[in-house]
Amino acid sequence: MKIYNTLSRKKEEFEPIQPGKVSMYVCGPTVYNLIHIGNARPMIIFDTVRRYMEYKGYEVNYVSNFTDVDDKIIKKANEEGVNSSVISERYIEECKKDMKALNVKTATTHPKATEEIDGMLNMINVLLEKGHAYAASDGTVYYKTRSFKEYGKLSHKNLDDLRGGNRSLLVSGEDQKEDPLDFVLWKPKKEGEPYWESPWCKGRPGWHIECSVMSKKYLGDEIDIHAGGEDLIFPHHENEIAQSEAANGKPFAKYWMHNGFLNIDNKKMSKSLGNFFTVRDISEKYDLQILRFFMLSAHYRSPLNFSADLMEAAKNGYERIVTCVSNLNYLLEASQQDNAASDAMSAQETADIEEAKGFIHKFEEAMDDDFNTADAVSAIFELVKFANTKVTEHSSKEFIRAIKDEIVMLSDICGLIVEKEAEILDSEIESLIQERQDARKAKNFARADEIRDTLLKQGIVLEDTREGVKWKRA
Ligand code: AMP
Ligand code: ZN
Numbered sequence: 001m002k003i004y005n006t007l008s009r010k011k012e013e014f015e016p017i018q019p020g021k022v023s024m025y026v027c028g029p030t031v032y033n034l035i036h037i038g039n040a041r042p043m044i045i046f047d048t049v050r051r052y053m054e055y056k057g058y059e060v061n062y063v064s065n066f067t068d069v070d071d072k073i074i075k076k077a078n079e080e081g082v083n084s085s086v087i088s089e090r091y092i093e094e095c096k097k098d099m100k101a102l103n104v105k106t107a108t109t110h111p112k113a114t115e116e117i118d119g120m121l122n123m124i125n126v127l128l129e130k131g132h133a134y135a136a137s138d139g140t141v142y143y144k145t146r147s148f149k150e151y152g153k154l155s156h157k158n159l160d161d162l163r164g165g166n167r168s169l170l171v172s173g174e175d176q177k178e179d180p181l182d183f184v185l186w187k188p189k190k191e192g193e194p195y196w197e198s199p200w201c202k203g204r205p206g207w208h209i210e211c212s213v214m215s216k217k218y219l220g221d222e223i224d225i226h227a228g229g230e231d232l233i234f235p236h237h238e239n240e241i242a243q244s245e246a247a248n249g250k251p252f253a254k255y256w257m258h259n260g261f262l263n264i265d266n267k268k269m270s271k272s273l274g275n276f277f278t279v280r281d282i283s284e285k286y287d288l289q290i291l292r293f294f295m296l297s298a299h300y301r302s303p304l305n306f307s308a309d310l311m312e313a314a315k316n317g318y319e320r321i322v323t324c325v326s327n328l329n330y331l332l333e334a335s336q337q338d339n340a341a342s343d344a345m346s347a348q349e350t351a352d353i354e355e356a357k358g359f360i361h362k363f364e365e366a367m368d369d370d371f372n373t374a375d376a377v378s379a380i381f382e383l384v385k386f387a388n389t390k391v392t393e394h395s396s397k398e399f400i401r402a403i404k405d406e407i408v409m410l411s412d413i414c415g416l417i418v419e420k421e422a423e424i425l426d427s428e429i430e431s432l433i434q435e436r437q438d439a440r441k442a443k444n445f446a447r448a449d450e451i452r453d454t455l456l457k458q459g460i461v462l463e464d465t466r467e468g469v470k471w472k473r474a
Helices: 039-054 071-082 084-101 117-129 161-164 205-221 232-247 279-285 288-296 308-337 347-370 371-390 396-415 426-441 445-457
Strands: 002-007 012-013 021-026 059-064 133-135 141-143 183-188 203-205 223-229 251-259 262-264 460-466 469-474
Touching: 002 021, 021 039, 021 205, 039 059, 039 223, 039 251, 039 262, 039 279, 039 288, 039 396, 059 205, 071 183, 071 203, 084 279, 117 133, 117 141, 117 183, 117 203, 117 205, 117 232, 141 232, 183 205, 183 232, 203 205, 205 223, 205 232, 223 232, 232 251, 251 279, 279 288, 288 308, 308 396, 347 371, 347 396, 371 396, 426 445, 426 460, 426 469, 445 460
Parallel strands: 021 059, 021 223, 223 251
Antiparallel strands: 002 012, 133 141, 141 183, 183 203, 460 469
């Protein structure tokens, strides 16, 4: 399996630090608003990377944080006249709902920055002791960027170019930096801001130290993969490397993965530009599986332009797979009712199934090449086409099931739910409830219980009340 590593700017063979295990840290969102679909891109991409690694048999320890202390959270809290934790907790919950709806697996750990302050104080102390940081007279602690000889190795920037080229980095304003390239590890609180005690001042951490510390705590000093959007390469990830490697004395992450931007009219979708759609907005018009499909239809490192046309194309593509699976289920059910239908595969079907395995091979080849999900999805389409031509009402049950399982399995690696449980209709529920009442009246309790269990399996909960039987979907 090859992964493009931002550090070397090459595709490299993936070799985990510990055989059979993958440790992976993905920088998560700052929680002051509903997430937009640009934020959803890394969530979907790296969840797919995780799912593929798991399919390959790796045990994946997947950590993704919530940045829950930040200027924007504090600003929003002040506007609403509430504590900043009210804002961050609200949007963490909303973000989790969106992730679930996008079929993004829950991380092994979802740490929150505000719960990891002790670790941050420790790492800052180590950096001070090792001469990589200094405290200014107002209590701000800065990282001494020039003390880390390899600074710039991820973003391929040269310290002297940064000094000469990027004027904005030189604007030091009222701060007390020794060098304009230095960055904040700890800063003093301002009026109305959340703060923690520290040896330097009452204050709060800088953004970069949060990820260095949460990654160390949950994954160890050296990890396999560190990931996020490409806007994080500089300065966030560059600074994380400087902090972690200086403090731990070990290489930090082996592979650095970055997704390209989700754009709108060829401009990066972002909260600050106001050119965004939230995941919630999209869910009003589309099944979010279609959004997931849309994200996977391009290579993760390429920019992806969001448009109504492309979403319609994604809808058609996704529905082509869903329809095929639903037809296969229909044929399977029909053959189960048909005593004449054969169970086992014929010799021709056995040969066809062998041929169908070629699509798994194609899928894996695409994913092994730096997670080329666009080609992987094409392999699923070819399999769907194959199923549509090969499966008929005369096919054996074993054959139909084997083809269907293959489509569902490959889609599942992409996190795409293509087998929809047929939803029981309200009218069917009502008539089953009536039948249960009749059975009870006739003292046929076995049938009454059977109906209750059948409904329960479909997620319908019955409640016997004085006004009669009430039901709800669980
Ligand atoms: P933020 O909340 O801005 O810190 O972003 C959380 C994650 O979303 C980071 O990995 C960002 O790089 C990523 N991200 C933000 N905007 C976009 C975008 N338009 N396209 C792709 N990724 C993005
Ligand atoms: Zn981070």
